[in-house]
Amino acid sequence: MHHTAKTAALLLCSLILCCFFSSCHQQEKEDLNPSKKKYSIYILAKDGKEYLLEIDSLSSGTIKPEDRGALLNGEVMDRDVIVHEGYYYHLSRKKASFEKYKINGKQLILVAAMPLKDFSIENCKWIAGDTLLLTGLNKADYTQVKYLKVNAAAMTRISGGDINIPHPSGKFTSISIGFTELRKDKLLIGYSYNQQLGASNYSTSDTSYVSVLQYPEMTLLKTDKDTRSTSPGGINTIQSYAFNDEKGDYYFMSCPGIALGNRPELPTGIFRINKGDQAPDKSYFFNISGSVIQNHAYGIWYLGNHKAIIRSERKDLFKGLSDHYNTAHFEFYVIDLLKKDIKKLALPLDKGTRRECIIVEGNLAYIAVNSTLHGNYIWIYNITTGTLRKGLQLAGDTDFIMRTDKLN
Incomplete structure (x- = not known):
């Protein structure tokens, strides 16, 4: 009886471990899937730090990159990034490597890389x-x-x-x-x-x-x-x-x-x-x-x-x-x-x-403006009526909105 209980316990343990590793592996796989957010914003902060933000609307609200953004390593990423279908592509000059990234939460994750000398x-x-x-x-x-x-x-x-x-x-x-x-x-x-x-x-x-x-x-x-x-x-x-x-x-x-x-x-x-x-x-x-x-x-x-x-x-x-x-x-x-x-x-x-600072979608143009006097905003230009209004504000440590892109 004791032997059977021990076997059952071992089986249960290995089942739990198996599930754990399987879910970890699944999690890992999921984490490499493309981001589903609509837009990405590249920020240069007042202290020289750089951030990438992902967001679904540029129409209103206020965002601080230090609260919501992924802090970037300057050796890994730069503003000459290629943004496409939920991923970021960039040439690492130091490593002579063309790399593919995505953002998980507030982390920039390397998805894949290939040599490019x-x-x-x-x-x-x-x-x-x-x-x-x-x-x-x-x-x-x-x-x-x-x-x-x-x-x-x-x-x-x-x-x-x-x-x-x-x-x-x-x-x-x-x-x-x-x-x-x-x-x-x-x-x-x-x-x-x-x-x-x-x-x-x-x-x-x-x-x-x-x-x-x-x-x-x-x-x-x-x-x-x-x-x-x-x-x-x-x-x-x-x-x-x-x-x-x-x-x-x-x-x-x-x-x-x-x-x-x-x-x-x-x-x-x-x-x-x-x-x-x-x-x-x-x-x-x-x-x-x-x-x-x-x-x-x-x-x-x-x-x-x-x-x-x-x-x-x-x-x-x-x-x-x-x-x-x-x-x-x-x-x-x-x-x-x-x-x-x-x-x-x-x-x-x-x-x-x-700067890559304008996104055109249908009848609207979203224009990122870095104003010394009036702050950093995404302005919304209605192409038909010619009217302008303020949209999303990039506040906090934001010094420059370096680029805005359609992420998807």
């Missing part, structure tokens, strides 16, 4: 479902254009290698990739060449280039040159510079201002590549610097119906690049791409040089 990401594009195309440069001297196609669900390499775009020559020392656009079996890459002027100063060629590659073979077919402006687009993991409209026309902004191309004598302008074409339309150029704005701009977000929002600097309010980031001097304008009309939005002056 000698690669500096300049642009990303989701091709279909979980296929991610990264275009970038070699890390040694930023002269070789490279690509990597990733299955982001499995975190495995589909293909990758060098792209045969000519290396910089003469006085030019590096390349900047501004956009990548896939049109059936052709990949369009917009770029310019840079000239190093000092330890932390550079300038840009006076020409924008758009190369056409056969896809997926990545063989170079032809290159278009355009001298109407330079520095086409920018690093789109930090800010948006291009979009397709309803018709399938592709628009991109050039950014020759001091914070990107550093050729301020050239105009910030918007180019268009018409549907079915492979080079910018020579008859279309929207000169932003030559308009009532009279300044440079960085970042463009499409509202639909030929309208977009741009974020432009006020050169009368900052002295140079040293205070470009900290000084509130940015204004938001709604522009009509066809009529070339421009209307300033009645928002507080914004600070932070390059």
